[in-house]
Amino acid sequence: MADLKLTQVIKRFGDLETIHGIDLDIKDGEFVVFVGPSGCGKSTLLRMIAGLEEITDGDIHIDNECVTRVPASKRGVAMVFQSYALYPHMTVRENMGFGLKMAKVSKHEITRRVDEAAQILQLGPLLDRKPKALSGGQRQRVAIGRTIVRNPKVFLFDEPLSNLDAELRVKMRVEIAKLHGELRNTMIYVTHDQTEAMTLADKIVVLRSGNVEQVGSPLELYLNPANDFVAGFIGSPQMNFINCEVLAVTADMLRLRFPCGLETDMPAMTANVKAGDNLKLGIRPEHVLEDASGELVICVDVDVVEHLGGSTFVYADYAGDISMTLQVGGLSDINGKDKREISFNRHYCHLFNEAGKSIGLRKDALELKAAEKMLPMAG
Amino acid sequence: MxxxxxxxxxxxxxxxxxxxxxxxxxxxxxxxxxxxxxxxxxxxxxxxxxxxxxxxxLDNYRQVFEKSNVSLYFWNSLFITVGTVIMGLFVNSLLAFTLSRMSWRGQKLVLAVVIALMIIPLEAIVVPLLLLASKLPSIGWEGGMLVLKSSWLNTLHVQMLPFVANSFFIFLFYQFFRDIPKDFDEAAELDGATPFQIYRHIIVPMSGPVFATVAILHFLLMWNQYIWPIMAVQGEDARPLMPGIQIFFGRQSSWGEIMAYASLVTLPVLAVFLMFQKKFVTSLAGAGIKG
Incomplete structure (x- = not known):
């Protein structure tokens, strides 16, 4: 159990800087997920915490102790690798006990701790098998078991579920969440799958090109994304973005024009906005209505309809070149290649300036209560 | 049909x-x-x-044992070959391990030198090697006493030590180790293993095929040594089998006896090959040096 603190952590490979001065505070027992697209530096950051990658500049503290120059094995961290990295010539028991053997723990104690971890993960009957005789999910559990026996201060997971099939991934995700509930250790989890991030995390760290874009709870990120990148990354399917032009600015109101000519007022923080600016309006697929009952109505050309049973995804084009996705609960009567009106309400909208930064909407003016009511659904 | x-x-x-x-x-x-x-x-x-x-x-075989000191030569050959192979497996794989899985200053240069050394044949260095061996002092038994000898010539170790490290075998190990995912090393590093423990507990047990290949190739190389023992060993005591056949041939011997001698020399090699054949073939395919 431990706090973790990153201070201005920088990583350079030769002249190439891949992590640009990251500050991060992780509290004891927190489940933190690093999420971002491929190449954003999330795995590098995790490996720097693990001690597998040298830190070019900055400091890492675990439990108020600076571990920047401490070797990996002495940091009190344990890691689950994407490839599991189970030693193929050792049995499950030997794999799990290898760390303790290296630490010269007595055989009796190793057996006790391996059995204990095996019980938590229901690995008992598999202890004498070699990794190649295990299924993907079992291997994954052994890899986790190997970290548990070492009783580390911090657990690190490097995309641990990416090699599993979809069904097993959901199952293991639940198991990892349960495990965190039982152990209450600090855990850091790297993934590019925002669903994993949303479901597992106490705190999500969104990374892009070696920078932290936003840190917050899953719902904070979902409801109040700091920029269009976070807005697009968190939430599935992705948020819809519509370009619109600012026609007029008053103290607490923006007059916007949509590509098809629709004009509307949007109560917002207008301090840094001026007439003539191009803004991006974001609306999540689950907040778009399939009819004209909402406040803002636009006309789209339906392209493809996917019926999933419980919900329906509708892919449509708006104003010729803007792709829109709608998520409709239950079955929808929308047909492919339809031309139809869809709508949305202002209090679900997000506005971003040209640099992508969020412009706060004045929720007070947008029936705050209505928005709060929708919170459980949003999660 | x-x-x-x-x-x-x-x-x-x-x-x-x-x-x-x-x-x-x-x-x-x-x-x-x-x-x-x-x-x-x-x-x-x-x-x-x-x-x-x-x-x-089996008359021819009987004659071989009577006319020649073949059993002494055989034990010499076996000692030289097995000893060199065991030392070679350790030394060559360890260097390959550091070249393929660790990072240190000058690593690339050493790798380049190792690869470059593969093209130099023994014949090119045999004369300087002989001069060197003749000047190196060593300790050995003579007449039941420990004595300081002024040269390495006419000893068993002069036939072993120059052949322990071999650039081709280092390269074979290097190729094989390079393909083992680094995750294993990192997992072991987090488990608290030192580089040598990673080598000993993780990499070596996972590299059976390449160890088998190198063991066989090194065995053949050492068992068939001919030029070097002829140059470096004059007396009977340290003579191995291969130069022995030449001396036996030089004496008055029948063709049957010579064939018997040749069979005695060949059979151990055949036995070793057949024993490791399966691993050997897998490994050659795996090492990407088919043919």
Whole structure:
């Protein structure tokens, strides 16, 4: 159990800087997920915490102790690798006990701790098998078991579920969440799958090109994304973005024009906005209505309809070149290649300036209560 | 018979023919070693030359043991070969491990040198090596006493130590180790293993095929050493089998006896190869050096 603190952590490979001065505070027992697209530096950051990658500049503290120059094995961290990295010539028991053997723990104690971890993960009957005789999910559990026996201060997971099939991934995700509930250790989890991030995390760290874009709870990120990148990354399917032009600015109101000519007022923080600016309006697929009952109505050309049973995804084009996705609960009567009106309400909208930064909407003016009511659904 | 069957039959005939060409000298040697001198020549131009028929006996083998110090040569060869192979497996794999899985200053240069050394044949360095060996002092037994010798010549270790490290074997190990995912090392590093423990507990147990390949190739190389022992060893005491055959040949010996000697020299190699054949073939395919 431990706090973790990153201070201005920088990583350079030769002249190439891949992590640009990251500050991060992780509290004891927190489940933190690093999420971002491929190449954003999330795995590098995790490996720097693990001690597998040298830190070019900055400091890492675990439990108020600076571990920047401490070797990996002495940091009190344990890691689950994407490839599991189970030693193929050792049995499950030997794999799990290898760390303790290296630490010269007595055989009796190793057996006790391996059995204990095996019980938590229901690995008992598999202890004498070699990794190649295990299924993907079992291997994954052994890899986790190997970290548990070492009783580390911090657990690190490097995309641990990416090699599993979809069904097993959901199952293991639940198991990892349960495990965190039982152990209450600090855990850091790297993934590019925002669903994993949303479901597992106490705190999500969104990374892009070696920078932290936003840190917050899953719902904070979902409801109040700091920029269009976070807005697009968190939430599935992705948020819809519509370009619109600012026609007029008053103290607490923006007059916007949509590509098809629709004009509307949007109560917002207008301090840094001026007439003539191009803004991006974001609306999540689950907040778009399939009819004209909402406040803002636009006309789209339906392209493809996917019926999933419980919900329906509708892919449509708006104003010729803007792709829109709608998520409709239950079955929808929308047909492919339809031309139809869809709508949305202002209090679900997000506005971003040209640099992508969020412009706060004045929720007070947008029936705050209505928005709060929708919170459980949003999660 | 369909065209497909004919093709298969053709292939089998072709392969049998090739097999015969390669097996002929071996069979001829083994069969002749069991025959008296006249029978060898009488059978020379018929299929009987490679068939164990007629008057067969182990007389030739008996003669070899009587006329030559073959058992001493055999133990010398075995000691030199096994000793060198064991030391070689350790030294060569350890260097390959540091080259492929660790990072240190000058690593790339050392790798380049190792690769460059592969093209230098023994014949090119044998004279300077002999000069060096003749100048190196060593400790050895002589007449039941420990004495300081002024040179390495006429010893067993002069036939072993120069051949322990081998750039080709280092390269084979390097190739194999390079393909083992780094995750294993990192997992072991987090488990608290030192680099040597990673080598000992993780990499070596995972590298059975390449160890088998190098063991066989190194065994053959050492067992068949000929030029170097002839140059570096004059006396009987440290002489291995291969130069022994030359000396035996030089004496008045029958062809049957020579074939018996040759069979004695060949059989251990054949046995080792057959024992490790499966691993050897897998590893050659895996190491990407087919053919």
């Amino acid at each position: 369909s065209v497909k069957h004919l093709k298969t039959l053709g292939w089998y005939l072709f392969l049998t023919g090739i097999g015969y060409v390669f097996l002929f000298p071996l069979l001829f040697m083994l069969v002749s070693s069991l025959k008296p001198e006249q029978a060898i020549f009488a059978d020379l131009y018929s299929i009987r030359a490679i068939l164990p028929v007629g008057e067969l006996s």
